[in-house]
Amino acid sequence: MRIKTCKIPGCFELLPDVHCDHRGVFVKTFHEEIFSNYGLITSFAEEYYSGSHKKVLRGLHFQAPPMDHIKMVYCVQGSVLDVVVDLRVGSPTYGQFEAFQLSADLHNMIYIPRGLAHGFYVQSEYAIMLYKVTTVYSPEHDCGISWSSIGYSWPDSTPIISARDSDFIDLKDFKSPFRYEGSA
Numbered sequence: 360m361r362i363k364t365c366k367i368p369g370c371f372e373l374l375p376d377v378h379c380d381h382r383g384v385f386v387k388t389f390h391e392e393i394f395s396n397y398g399l400i401t402s403f404a405e406e407y408y409s410g411s412h413k414k415v416l417r418g419l420h421f422q423a424p425p426m427d428h429i430k431m432v433y434c435v436q437g438s439v440l441d442v443v444v445d446l447r448v449g450s451p452t453y454g455q456f457e458a459f460q461l462s463a464d465l466h467n468m469i470y471i472p473r474g475l476a477h478g479f480y481v482q483s484e485y486a487i488m489l490y491k492v493t494t495v496y497s498p499e500h501d502c503g504i505s506w507s508s509i510g511y512s513w514p515d516s517t518p519i520i521s522a523r524d525s526d527f528i529d530l531k532d533f534k535s536p537f538r539y540e541g542s543a
């Protein structure tokens with residue numbers, strides 16, 4: 360597995376080894392010792408996935424403290440534009456976004472530290488996104504900021520979104536509970 364640092368500190372793009380043969384591919388997405396050697400968290404509390412149609416945009420989501428979490432995401436079917444936003448006050452990239460192409464063909468994964476909002480836009484006919492998170496789902500702490508308020512040029516100005524996602528506050532009006540601590 361190769362680990363690429365990103366613009367936003369504590370965020371990493373993980374590139375697992377891909378074993379191809381006449382049957383298809385074999386990809387290992389988590390290995391405790393490798394993660395530990397890279398200083399990444401090895402204990403996850405939940406894993407889940409979503410399936411979404413083309414033009415769906417989900418996000419931008421995070422869980423507020425004390426239920427904030429590290430999140431690992433990857434696309435096992437289709438392709439998405441995956442976007443994170445740094446909400447950690449004091450971070451050198453506070454308020455900035457970073458976008459990644461994630462796809463089943465690229466086999467890449469994003470390791471997202473606490474204090475970042477996350478979302479994605481589906482470019483393929485259908486996309487399945489898989490997540491590992493370090494704290495359990497807590498509806499009272501499950502929050503978001505408006506996808507259209509972060510200064511990113513999404514490829515679609517009228518994506519398919521949930522009612523909840525359409526009501527989130529703009530980034531500029533958001534009072535962040537997150538503080539940058541110099542690492543993930």
Ligand SMILES: Cc1cn([C@H]2C[C@H](O)[C@@H](COP(=O)(O)OP(=O)(O)O[C@H]3O[C@@H](C)C(=O)[C@@H](O)[C@H]3O)O2)c(=O)[nH]c1=O
Nearest residue numbers: 407409417418419420421430477478479490496521523
């Ligand atoms: C996230 C989540 C949702 N749910 C429920 C709530 C709701 O009834 C249904 C769908 O929830 P949502 O609309 O929030 O699903 P979704 O918009 O797919 O939420 C996800 O979005 C992306 C961008 C993320 O980063 C994820 O962490 C997660 O927040 O599933 C759970 O039971 N457990 C969970 O962990």
